[in-house]
Amino acid sequence: MGVIRQLPPSVVNQIAAGEVVERPSSVVKELLENAIDAGATRVDVSVERGGKDLVRIADNGVGMSPDDLLLAFQPHATSKLADVEDLYRVKTLGFRGEALAAIAEVSRVRCQTRQADADQGSEIQIEAGIAGPIKGCGIPVGTVMEVRNLFFNVPVRRTFLKSDQTEAGHVSETFLRIALAHPEVHLTFRSSGKILHDLPPVTGMRDRIATFFGRELAESLLWVEGRLENIHLWGYVAHPSQSRSSNKGQYLFLGGRYVRDRSLGHALGEAYRGLLMVGRNPVAFLHLEIPSEEVDVNVHPTKIEVRFRDPQRVYSHLLSTLRQTFLSSDLHSRLQAAQDIPSPAATATTQSTDPAPSTGTPPSLFDRPPDRHSVASWFDGSRPSATPPTSPSIPDTVGRIEPPEWSRSLPGRFEFGSGDEFDEFGGGRSSDLPAPSGASPSDEARPPLDPEPVAGGGRPADPALTSPDLSLKAIQVHDSYLIAETPEGMMVIDQHALHERIIYEELRLRVAEGKVESQGLLVPEPVHLTADEAAAVLEQRDVLAGLGLEVEAFGGDTVVIRSTPAMLGHLAPERLLRDLAEHLQSNPIPPTTDGLVAEILHMVACKAAVKAGDRLEPAEIAALLARRHLVSDSHHCPHGRPTALIFTKSELEKQFGRI
Known part of the structure; x- marks a missing residue:
């Protein structure tokens, strides 16, 4: 008799849970993304003991039918993919069909859902992967997911969880990332019975950045936007005076999903070269829009890592866009009294x-x-x-970044903007010099840096900077x-x-x-x-x-x-x-x-x-x-x-x- 055997579904689900469900914040991430994919305009998040005892996500999305309810918790069951070609043009936050099955395998789950055309809602309870019967229930249109006693049947995994406060911090960080990525969604966050955040929908990120990081940082932000063919980069970067000792203040979103990418992080650091002291890291909130067929999000079950078809072109675009923003901005430090709270204007x-x-x-x-x-x-x-x-003008060969050694094995060809688009060393061309004394100002209208201006508006250029x-x-x-x-x-x-x-x-x-x-x-x-x-x-x-x-x-x-x-x-x-x-x-x-x-x-x-x-x-x-x-x-x-x-x-x- 052979020694190779087919693993039972419960073991398969627990293996998947080891990758998808690392801690309570992983549950919050997966369920929040499902709610947004369902078209929800309001999502309420509640956790108890940092999510160890309870994670509850309630949304007003489209809901599910009774037939779909049971199937939703089966491994690799999803409404977001139909064939293999769809895997290379993913436009939703979730698509693998693993998360719900993995979560249900290591916790006690109750799901209530209702569609707009249904007379009543449907409810199912699952404990350690074993589902009970589907019952009727009263519920508004949308879905409510309750995940209790995470890892109750895997005690070894539960012992690896940190303190309630630490786990709550991870949940809060996950909530923050999704709140920044989707400012159009009304989000609330309650921890241990206390409302920590109630975020009404807004048209831009600035208000939510101010909520999470403070008004001082929000008012120091520089608007960034650039297009290169089918690549659109937009968002905010902070004044160099708002640097951090780690890179935790860097938020990069791709298609509404928070992602981490080593090459883009390197490009961000290069853009700030000479503006930050050694050991300091920039703060950035950037959205990258790129055709879905140009990026592979199916790298890891958590979907945080991505691969670009032409990573060097994306790298160069981010670097040149930020550098041009800095060259056209006033980066002088303002000396302010500690007790004085400056007005936005x-x-x-x-x-x-x-x-x-x-x-x-x-x-x-x-x-x-x-x-x-x-x-x-x-x-x-x-x-x-x-x-x-x-x-004197600088030749195009100077100030152009070559890709780091570790990126040379990536597919695609590294392309750069022209010398007029980007200079790593910070300018120095004749076009960078101010007008001679007594010359009239430029007749060209200057577009606003920030499409979401601070209340009170901006000020004209400081004459002290150019006189x-x-x-x-x-x-x-x-x-x-x-x-x-x-x-x-x-x-x-x-x-x-x-x-x-x-x-x-x-x-x-x-x-x-x-x-x-x-x-x-x-x-x-x-x-x-x-x-x-x-x-x-x-x-x-x-x-x-x-x-x-x-x-x-x-x-x-x-x-x-x-x-x-x-x-x-x-x-x-x-x-x-x-x-x-x-x-x-x-x-x-x-x-x-x-x-x-x-x-x-x-x-x-x-x-x-x-x-x-x-x-x-x-x-x-x-x-x-x-x-x-x-x-x-x-x-x-x-x-x-x-x-x-x-x-x-x-x-x-x-x-x-x-x-």
């Missing part, structure tokens, strides 16, 4: 004016005397004329900060952070044009490093050579320097190499060459900039501030720290009791 996100091109050639920021931190001397000792110089006369009333305090009067109030500027951004942009332009000049050392300088530092430097020797730093192995753990960037001639070659080696060895290497170049430029700019504690002369302050509005992303240094804080006149008057 005061904190609404603004959109900067369209910059106009200009002419000229910028001098180098690196022609700096080695014995003096003179800012003014970098600009020939005087402020530039009213007409700002032109930044070349910002330095007229600026002073230095503590040899570290510059205080400048603006038409709206005052601005406190971190001199090191601002200068670091200016140097970074200038160096980036030189690298983009291939105009980084190197200076050969008369006597090559050997530098002894640790073994791992030497390996890290030599592994990136080609990248360093492109930056004007030529190195080669000299035996053992010694690396010899043959040339250094001419623009950094004031830095000791040994010190420069040691700093680079330490940085390469102690920080994760970005997955792209451009990303690695950006990391190195960040470090070099930080080393070359004026430091906190360096006293600046009035002419130097004027020269530094005069260059501020000529570089892109001047609101943050390359490492993500803000370069300036804005304190409005109205906020000052509030603090002094004038208003």
Whole structure:
């Protein structure tokens, strides 16, 4: 007799339950999605002891007939698929026909349902997969599902559940995801007899984001929208000041379903490169609409993981759309009193004016005397004329993200937007420069960033952000900060952070044009490093050579320097190499060459900039501030720290009791 046998249906269902039903929140997810698929406009969720004792979902959807009621709890029974072709164009949240059978196998289930044309409802009770007879019952149109004593017949699984509070937290997170994905549905959530959320239907996500994450975050959101052929991306991303220490603030929805995708998460991080400090993560609420035949949602029973037919195109579209949003937005940090609650109008996100091109050639920021931190001397000792110089255009090959190594095995071809669509390093084209002093504003109408404006509307662009006369009333305090009067109030500027951004942009332009000049050392300088530092430097020797730093192995753990960037001639070659080696060895290497170049430029700019504690002369302050509005992303240094804080006149008057 053979040893292979057919598993009984109960065992099959328990195996499926191990994948589909991990904890009470899994039950809530499956039943909520079924309710939304049934066309419900209102769904009430109730749980007891975090869902361990009871999960109750009541909806006003289309309901089920008595014939369908029993069949709904059979394995692989569904109304959402008819043949194998339907599996590749799924447009519903559920489709596998596994969830109800798996849930009924490990709990006590009661389902009451009624269709609009039925005189009465139908009821069935199932315990550990064993169904009782179907009975009549009184119930409004819709369905009520009650799941009690989850895992009562699988005690080992029940012992793995966490505390009631922890499980309730997971249920709340599941409820949050579906509430954000479907703001048009009226949802309520009750835990242990207490109503936690009563969310009426709304036309957009902003109100629900404010409910779950607070009004401050909701008012800092930037509207994002972009189309690329049949791909539509829309939603919100938060101002960099609203970053988080983990990626739990990132919500990506595909076809109304919350999903996780490693490549899209990477694209989101790349879009914020240089806007966030190390260790911080962006906050985003994004919807992706793509034809159902272009994505496979049948990857895992939980349906959280998906696969795209052309993942590189989706990656590039997300990255370029977010970057363009940042380039057209005011990302300056607003300084507010802790006890002051800003009005929506005061904190609404603004959109900067369209910059106009200009002419000229910028001098180098690196022609700096080695014995003096003179800012003014970098600009020939005087402020530039009213007409700002032109930044040379960047070739399309610079600032274009290559796919990370782990994505190269994915199907499809990686395509990028043109150089005019996206620049990883944050702009720097002539079109990114503001209009010359005295020039009239652009005649082109600016579309609103946010189709769901904050109450009170947005404000026009802050003139303090673009005015070349910002330095007229600026002073230095503590040899570290510059205080400048603006038409709206005052601005406190971190001199090191601002200068670091200016140097970074200038160096980036030189690298983009291939105009980084190197200076050969008369006597090559050997530098002894640790073994791992030497390996890290030599592994990136080609990248360093492109930056004007030529190195080669000299035996053992010694690396010899043959040339250094001419623009950094004031830095000791040994010190420069040691700093680079330490940085390469102690920080994760970005997955792209451009990303690695950006990391190195960040470090070099930080080393070359004026430091906190360096006293600046009035002419130097004027020269530094005069260059501020000529570089892109001047609101943050390359490492993500803000370069300036804005304190409005109205906020000052509030603090002094004038208003």
